[in-house]
Amino acid sequence: MLTTVRGFKDILYPQSELFTAIEIAAREIFKIYNYKEIRLPTVEYYELFVKSTGETTDIVEKEMYKFEDQSKRMLALRPEGTPGIVRAYINSNLNLKGENSKFFYIGNMFRAERPQAGRYREFEQIGAEYLGNASPYADAEVIMMLDSFLKKLGIKSYTPEINSIGCTECRKKYRGVLINHLKNIDLCDDCKNRIGRNPLRVLDCKTDRDKLKDIPHIELCTDCRTHYESVKNILTTNNLKFKENYFLVRGLDYYTRTVFEFKTDQLGSQDAVASGGRYDTLVKSMGGPDSPSVGWAAGVERIAMLVEKNDTLIKEKDLFFVVSMDKAYSEYCLKILTELRKNNIRADFSNFSVSIKSQLRSANSNGAKYALIIGDDEYKTNTITLKNLSNGEQKKTNLNEIIQIMH
């Protein structure tokens, strides 16, 4: 038996419908905030992610699907969306259009991690990026937009956490301070490795959390501090509740200043529903114009798990089920079906050749609101018996009447 590959899965109905509902909700929010869609390619040059996401990040180092194609080019399945957006922005000179460079994307990402519930090797992300705006209002807008997106879906069990990791200069200084302190602490093996490579990540360690209590926080330069304070103030005046988390650092190289993560306590260790931050130097470092930017990405599977209990998102039209007393009326029934559908009425049938009992049972299990019953009588008089399946009431009518009522 052929199965799906580890970490890859079918998304069946009704989950597929839920995913669509989530995407629609996101698109509505993006319209309101004036973000424009970019449909990115799934495959990019491997180098793109090395240069943007970062050579020493786990994503690039051990989770990325990379391969050589027929002409020996080193390619990769995208592990995240931001590098693609930045590349597209540079390639198409989108900064010269004069309009705000506010973009969103919806698409599958690939990371070869060990799978778990809420963590797959192919997963869907909805992301937003605001390029070329250094103002703290851009940070705040992006965060508030994410918050209203989750609220729109009826999700309540999450907490926005934010932090500032400063600019390149702030971090360079902090790195020295941090290493000095960490030297004197007996850290776990993972953290010992991190000291040399990316000491900031030690702060995120769960096993050593208690030992890190007295570690000094990053000392932000005046500009970075002002920016961070502004972001927090804007959020507060706009009633967005957040938690400051000095231990929040991100695993992608390009972040500067504001970083944030929307966490939930409902999904075990897969607690990040959405996250993002500012990346002021990325675009320039990729060969583009100086464009300080900020953005986020949200995981659709994780969002779906939080929405699942709440089925109000999926609202379907009433279903009409055509039932035939005898297969002799099949053609007549099919005509009715076709007419209904032409008039945008949701209609279905099961099998005109089986007993009326099983056809009605099908109507029931398909969730039909009405059954249209055709027998000898109806056939001869060109009428339809319309049965309301929720209360059992039925009456004789005809096709035109049904269509009129539905309009």
Added chain:
RNA sequence: GUGGCUGUAGCUCAAUUGGUAGAGCAUCCGGUUGUGGCCCGGAAGGUCGCGGGUUCAAACCCCGUCAGCCACCCCA
């Protein structure tokens, strides 16, 4: 990637100390003349994840493998 738990009908789970599988729900058909949901009857459905090994004999033991889950790691 590391450690651990799990894998029997569509679903949820049983199967005494190893003796070649069962229930509930779901499915399908039926319960007489033109009617569903409840009830009743019947039927169908399993190479016991897959491959080896031990044994007279394995769903049960051993090894491998695939997949899922939990924690770590990482992150959406």
